[in-house]
Amino acid sequence: MSDSKDAPTSDTLPRIAMIGVGSMGGAILAGLRAPEVDIALPIVVTTKSVTSAQAFAGDDDVTALSSEQDADANKTAVRDAELVVLAVKPWMVRDVVREIANDLAPGAVVVSVAAGVPSSAIEDKLPDGVPVVRAMPNTPATIGLGVTGIAAGAAATDAHIELVRRLFATVGEVLVVREDQINDIAAVSGSGPAYLFLYAEEMTQAAERRGFDEDQARVLVQQTIVGAAELWAHSDDTPEELRRKVTSPKGTTEQAVLVLQEANWGELFDRALAANARRSEELERGE
Template sequence: MTILTETGIATMRICFFGAGSMAEAIARGLIHEKLVDPAKISMLNRSNEARLAELHERYGVTTVLQGSSNDTYLQEADIIFLAMKPKDAAGAISEIAPLLHTKQLIVSVIAGLSIASMEKLLGGDQPIVRTMPNTSSTIGLGATGISYSSKVTPQQRLISEAMFQSIGITAVVEEPLQDSVTGVSGSGPAYVYFVMEAMLKAAEELGLEPDMAKELVVQTVLGAAQMVKQTGESPEELRRKVTSPNGTTQAAIETMTEAGLPEAIVKGMKRSSERAAEIGAVIERSIAE
């Protein structure tokens, strides 16, 4: 924590442009880990005052309802999170660009928006951090891919990683790999939920009551993930250990393999990564027009 204190993060003002669930998750992490006082965090949106009132009441963050304007919060911030929807990103960033200065650190959580596109919209001189968190960040168990522009300093890197480590783990990657991060961890929670849905359906078809089925499935998934984490063994090794020759697990795995489950998962993850690139291309075209 000494190194973090030396970065001065506790004295910095942080502004979230966009006040959705991901912005809330990050703000909550910063507050919970005591990296920043809530009063130094401002959260902005276009018009939803009820949402702003809720965030102020829940966390003690500031909003336009506490007196200052969006413009003032943006101008006074040391760190600005771009957390608007991808379809609104180009227009919104262009609007706020004249308010910003080059000493501010820009952190994007917008899927598909490249550093080059942000530099074009902002003028090219700002330090920019591109990130890809996932929804598990809302409970402090997120996984976030992080990439940096050439203007980001070592101190700003330390600050960026500390902020996202407050909501889970981080992986620093070269920017072209951000689409891969999207395919693996960005969309990843949904894959697990999808498998859980199928397990719940099967459990009910096997005669278990819905509540009991849910409890068993949730604990099974939780336990399996913790086994991988705590033992350090690979999923393949752990699977082999519980797959007795000619036993029940082997019968299930063989049936799932014959049905194409492994290939379907790989194809789906690759398609997610491709789709991230497509979304980015649409945003870049809108900027070029």
């Protein structure tokens, strides 16, 4: 990729339109609305229902348009936007792109957060040369602790990628990857919170079976996860090294770890991530 002199260079994020503000779109919007973010206002968002749009009534930094009330809401939203974020369900992306294609402002960058929709499928429905960037954020973006993988489409330059990186830096860490890595980003971090919550669910139930009540089990498991994550975040040690520091030879932790390791977690995670990536590939094929 090479820099484009036509791409934005200001430290201020340009005018943004968001098509859809569900769970992920809402998380991104929350990051953009943080007081420390320098951004051209207002941010224009579109929702399906009038009720969802009315939730932004009286907000100076957001203009909300409802497609239920105005069939051209999406078209109107993108006309003055330099960044257009597609935060709708994957099955809706192609229709939305087809709808807004002729109303995009010159030089606008289209950003998709939809799993299983390759940039080529979006580019096919846009005028030639419109830059497309795929992004795969995760739900901790809601509290500014997300991690997002971003990948350039055919027409996206280094400058466009940097602009999109700054967009997602408002909600956490950002990795620039190849598009053929996006499905694996989805498998590791996009779906990753669900894996951790499954662990928390099972661990909580196990604690309850050991005699703790529901509230006690929740506190024990939740604070253990939060504390361990913070310990890792503030340490230069690898997870393996941190685990060893907790695991005394012939001690109680070692006995539990041996039982878990007998289940072959490495092979289990390989299978889980492969299944996740395989489903993304099926979505790309329209299956």
